[in-house]
Amino acid sequence: MVEMEFLKDLWGFLNVRKKFWLLPIILTLLLFGILIVLTSGSAIAPFIYTLF
Numbered sequence: 001m002v003e004m005e006f007l008k009d010l011w012g013f014l015n016v017r018k019k020f021w022l023l024p025i026i027l028t029l030l031l032f033g034i035l036i037v038l039t040s041g042s043a044i045a046p047f048i049y050t051l052f
Contacts, residue, residue: 014020 010026014022
């Protein structure tokens with residue numbers, strides 16, 4: 001339930017302060033983080049790291 005509270009707080013901050021332009025940045029960083037975690041132990045990791 002801690003994650004839900006964090007998401008509610010984050011949405012409340014973005015909504016009150018009208019900082020909706022931060023959403024694409026947060027989502028992009030989240031996707032890159034997931035990509036790095038999921039491919040850290042796989043055979044395709046060297047090919048993904050060459051993209052960056």
